[in-house]
Amino acid sequence: MAYSDKVLDHYNNPRNVGNLDKKDPNVGTGLVGAPECGDVMKLQIKVNPETGVIEDAKFKTFGCGSAIASSSLATEMLKGKTVDEALQIKNTLIVNELSLPPVKIHCSVLAEDAIKAAITDYKAKSATPATAQTA
Amino acid sequence: MDNHHNCWHCGTPDAGSIFCRYCNSLQAPVPNYFEFFGMPLKLSVDLARLQKQFYSLSGLLHPDRYTRRSEQEKRYSLEASSILNDAYRVLRDPIQRAEYVLKEAGFDIGEQRSKDVPPELLEEVFELNMALDELRMGDDEVLPQLDESRKKFLDILVEMDAGLEQQFQKHDAQEGDEARRAVLAEIRLTLNRRRYIKNLVNEVDKLLTARNA
Known part of the structure; x- marks a missing residue:
């Protein structure tokens, strides 16, 4: 099966691969997996607590080209958005942008799940005072 | 019948x-x-x-x-x-047998959602993949860690198989289609998790064999 140019571009030059400090209270980490294909995706966001804007996003994905491209694109989309705006990102947006074929739609679903998981993690953390976390 | x-x-x-x-x-x-x-x-x-x-x-x-x-x-x-x-x-084969019964009962055994893998396992899966990646790039220092992970996952498989055996007995003891279906749904979850772990162990084995060849 041929990948679209955009998928290949993200696959060959993935944006924002890496790691953010998981212990940082402003960092939200989402870790999701798809048993079917064995793909695992970690997506992290760093949020400015004053403005609620996502200042940085990183990912590391083990999986097929489409999964890597989906998460790479997701981190690009996330930067500069507020947390609430980021929650509006739908997998269909990723599908359209990357022209994913039907068999690869689950990769974009995984990316959407990862975004939601990262935001959930961030919200849970920021709802708990930092002092209570260490206690 | x-x-x-x-x-x-x-x-x-x-x-x-x-x-x-x-x-x-x-x-x-x-x-x-x-x-x-x-x-x-x-x-x-x-x-x-x-x-x-x-x-x-x-x-x-x-x-x-x-x-x-x-x-x-x-x-x-x-x-x-x-x-x-x-x-x-x-x-x-207990796994194929269970998959057959699921299929006959109308379960779609291919359909899976990311929620099927519990988060505590996902973390380990991710770490294992990281170690595999490093090994592929030539970092032999991760070998002991990889071996450790592999053993851990094999243990999980053994545990799962024992759990599956219990689920089988639970299924067989149910009266009525609805009660049986409920157990079948649980079995499907176990099978999904098992497949995931199995794939992972296979991947580790493949890489280690290729290295030693």
Whole structure:
């Protein structure tokens, strides 16, 4: 099966691969997996607590080209958005942008799940005072 | 159970599932594996009995025995022998057996959602993948860690298989379709998780074998 140019571009030059400090209270980490294909995706966001804007996003994905491209694109989309705006990102947006074929739609679903998981993690953390976390 | 058909040859009602009880001619094979073996639809299977039944049916249904019989029986013996082999392969393996029962009950065993893998396992899966990546890039220092992970996942598989065995018994003990379906749904979850772990261990093995080759 041929990948679209955009998928290949993200696959060959993935944006924002890496790691953010998981212990940082402003960092939200989402870790999701798809048993079917064995793909695992970690997506992290760093949020400015004053403005609620996502200042940085990183990912590391083990999986097929489409999964890597989906998460790479997701981190690009996330930067500069507020947390609430980021929650509006739908997998269909990723599908359209990357022209994913039907068999690869689950990769974009995984990316959407990862975004939601990262935001959930961030919200849970920021709802708990930092002092209570260490206690 | 649809064993209540008339014999195609002599018309005897309730002819029996393999041979007509009256004229002894070979009947059209039933497609369901459990019925074919004359076993109740249970997930726990007596393997010794299954094997015995397989050998005995292999002999009775073998196409060589039907070379002088009617075209109809020749065809049935071919069909039945083929079902017999498939059925035996599936039923003697607990995983394939469970997948078969799930499929027959209308479960889509291919369909899976990311939620199926519990988060505590996901973390380990991710770490293992990281170690695999580093090994691929030539970092041998991760080898002990990889070996450790592999053992851990193999232990998880053993645990899962024991859990599956219990789920099988729970399924078999249920009265009524609805109660059985509920257990089948649990079994499907276990199978999904198991497949995930299995894939992972296979990947580690593949990489380690390639390295040592």
